[in-house]
Amino acid sequence: MFVFRAFRSAVRAASGLVFPSLCLGCGGPLADAAPICASCVRMLPRPAPEALAGQLLARDCAEPLARRSVALWRFDPGGTVQRVQHALKYGRRPSLGIPLGRLLGDATQRHARGWAPDVVCPVPLAPIRELERGYNQSAGLASGAADALACETEDLLVRTRSTRTQTTLAFSERWQNVAGAFARSPEARPLAGVRVLLVDDVVTTGATLLAAAQPLLDAGAEVTVAALAMADG
Template structure:
C-alpha cells in the first residue's frame, strides 16, 4: 500500500504492552516477545472450573473442590494473570483504554474457541456493573470484551437483562469469604422470559475466586436458563 509507510511514520503501530514498533501489527497489536510472555492455560485443567493443576503432566479431570462442592457452571480462562496481562487489564479497566478490549477479546477467543463451540451457547451475557460504577468508569469492561466475542462467534449479545441489584464493594480489597458475602444476591434478571431455556455464555475480564461468576450464575439459573458456560480473559493466581 502506497500510504502505509507514511501512516507508519505518523501513526506507528506499537505493541500495546511494551510500546515496541510492530511492522505487521494485525488486529492484535501485541509483539511476539510480549505474546510469548502470556501464560495461556493448557492441559491439565479441571474440566469443570478450569483451574490448572500443579503438574504439567496428565489429562484434564475434575478437581477436588468441584467434586466436593459441584458448581452450577463450567468455566475457562484464556491465561494466568501474569506477564503483560496485569498491566493491559489494569489500563483497560481503570485507565480508560477502551481500545484494549479488542486485543484482550482476541486473546480470549484464540484460546477458548473450542470451549465456546462445545458449550454451544445461544447468546452472550456480560457480567454487569452497578449503575453507579458504570457512571464513574464510563463503560463496562466485560461488555466490551463480550462484544468482541459476540462478533467472532456470531452470537447475539444480551446487555442489560442481567443486572446488579445493589452496590458492592470492589472485590480486589476482600478475602475469599468476604467476596462471596459481598456479591451474594447482588444480581438479578430483568426479563427472565428472554433467557428461559437458553444456553448462556457468561463473560468477565478476570476470575479470582469465582464468587462474582457464581452469583451471576445463581441469578441466571433462577431465570431458568438451560446452561451457563463462563469465560474470562485471565485467571488470578491462587496462593
Template sequence: MANINTRHFRWLHDFFNLLYPKLCLACGSNLPPNDELLCLSCEFQLPKTKQYEQKENAFTEIFWGRVPLQSGAAQYYFSKSGRVQRLIHQLKYEHKPEIGHQLGVLFGRQLREQDHFKDIDAIVPVPLHPRKQHQRGYNQAAAFGAGLAKSMELPHYPYALERPEHAESQTRKSRQERLENAQTAFRVKKPQLITGKHLLLVDDVLTTGATMEACASQLLAVPDTKVSMATMAMASD
C-alpha cells in the same frame, strides 16, 4: 484524482506514524501501521492457559460444589507486574476498551473450535456497579464479551444481568454471606431473553470466583438455563 488523494492520505498516515508510533499495549514495542493492539511476539508469547482444551480444568475446579458449570476457561495467566496485568490495567483504568474487544476476538476463535463450547447460545457479561460504569464510561467485561460474540458469531446480551444501585461488593464477604447476598447483588433484567439458553458468563479476571458465582446463581434460577464461563485472566499458581 482519486489515486492522488489515496497517495496523499497514505503519506499523511505514514508521517503521523513516524511522529507518533503505535506501541504494543503489552510490551511497549513498536507496531506496524495497522489496527492491531499487540505485537506478534506478545500475541504468541502471552501466558495462555489453554484450559479451553479440557472440559475439566483448574478454572472449573474453583466452582466445584458452588455452581454447576458446563465448561469454563481463562484466556491467560495473570501475574503481578506481568504483561497481562499491564493489558488489563490499561483496559480498566486508561480508557482502552478496545483491549477487551480484541482479546475477546482472539479467545473466541479458540473457544469456537472446542466441542464443549460449541452449543453456547449467547454471551452475558458480569455487570458493573452503575456508579463505577458511569465513572469508567464502559464495562470492561462487556467489551470482552463483544469481542467473543463477534468471533463466535453469537448474540451478546450486555444488559441481561444488572447490579442494582444499592448492591454491596461480594469480594470481602464469606462464602455463606456471598450466597445470601447473591439475591440482591445481581439480578436478571430480562428472564425471557435467556430462558432455555446455554449462556457464556464472562468477566475480566477470575480471583475468588465470588462475583461469577453470584451471577451464575441468578442466571441458573431462570428455567432451563445452563452456564459456562470465560475470563481474560486468572491468577497463576
C-alpha cells in the same frame, strides 16, 4: 458538539499516525487494534485447561458450568497480562475489549468441546462505578467474544446493589460481598434452554462470576463462564 467530536476523532487519528500504539509486552509498534503483538500473545502465561474448572468445582459450582469454563491467560502481577488488563479496565481504553474478546471467544470455542453459545452476556458493573469509569470493560470483551463465536451479545443481568471492590477483600468476604448482587434484567428474553456465555475480565475466587451466573441458571439458561485472566484464588 458534532464539530467538536469530529475534531477530536481527527486529532486521535492523526496522533495514531505520529505516535503509533505500542505493544504492552515488548514495546514494539502494533499493526492492529490489539494491545499486544502476536509474538507476545504466544508467550503469555496460560492456565492449565482444567485449572478454572477445578477452582470453580472447589466452590461447589455445578459440574457442567465448571467443565466448560475457560480463562485465556494466567494473571501475572507486574507482568504483561496485568498491564493489558489494567489498560482495559483503568486506562480509559474500552476499544481494547473487542480484540481481546475475540481471543477469548476463540479460546472458548477450542475449550468448550462443541458447546456454542446463543448469546454472550457481560458481567454488569454497578451503575455508579460504570458512570465513574465511563464504560464496562466486560462489555467490550463480550462483544469481541460474540464476534468470534458468530452470535450476539445482550445485557441479560443487572446489579441489584453496589458492592465493594473485590481486590481488597479476603476470600470469605468476597463471597459475602457479591451474594445476591445480580438479577436477571427485566428486559431479558426468556432464558429457558438458552446457552449463555458469561464474560468477565479477571476471575480470582470465582465469587463474582458464580453470583452473576445464578440468576441465569435460575431462569433455565445453560451457562458457561469465560474470563480474560485467572488469578490465584
